Amino acid sequence: MPNISGGPQLTLETELIGDKAIIRCRGRLVIGTGGILHAEVTRVLPDVKKIVLDLTDLTFMDSIGVGTLMRVYVSTKAAGCELELINVGKRIMELLGITHLLSILTVIGENDLRMS
Numbered sequence: 001m002p003n004i005s006g007g008p009q010l011t012l013e014t015e016l017i018g019d020k021a022i023i024r025c026r027g028r029l030v031i032g033t034g035g036i037l038h039a040e041v042t043r044v045l046p047d048v049k050k051i052v053l054d055l056t057d058l059t060f061m062d063s064i065g066v067g068t069l070m071r072v073y074v075s076t077k078a079a080g081c082e083l084e085l086i087n088v089g090k091r092i093m094e095l096l097g098i099t100h101l102l103s104i105l106t107v108i109g110e111n112d113l114r115m116s
Helices: 034-047 063-078 090-098
Strands: 011-017 020-029 050-061 082-086 106-108
Touching (some): 020 034, 020 063, 034 050, 034 063, 050 063, 050 090, 063 082
Parallel strands (some): 020 050, 082 106
């Protein structure tokens, strides 16, 4: 799907450290980009026990992005893998709060404190 908004698409950078994968997300998690994130999570799942999504450079997420996070969550749980979100921006944190996903997802805040 073309990028109608003109903003950057989603790009990922994955770093494997032992049995943990850190996936750095850059750009927008919107319609047409969610499959990229889910495919990367699926690719690394067999080799890791924990997946950390670093959302430092995620500039926007819509309802499709929320659905993608839930799809990733279900996939990791089914594989017996832990999922954590780090460096979640204010607007995305508000979206997760409005949708009541903060009670389901593990979000790590400042000083590596779990937020609930």
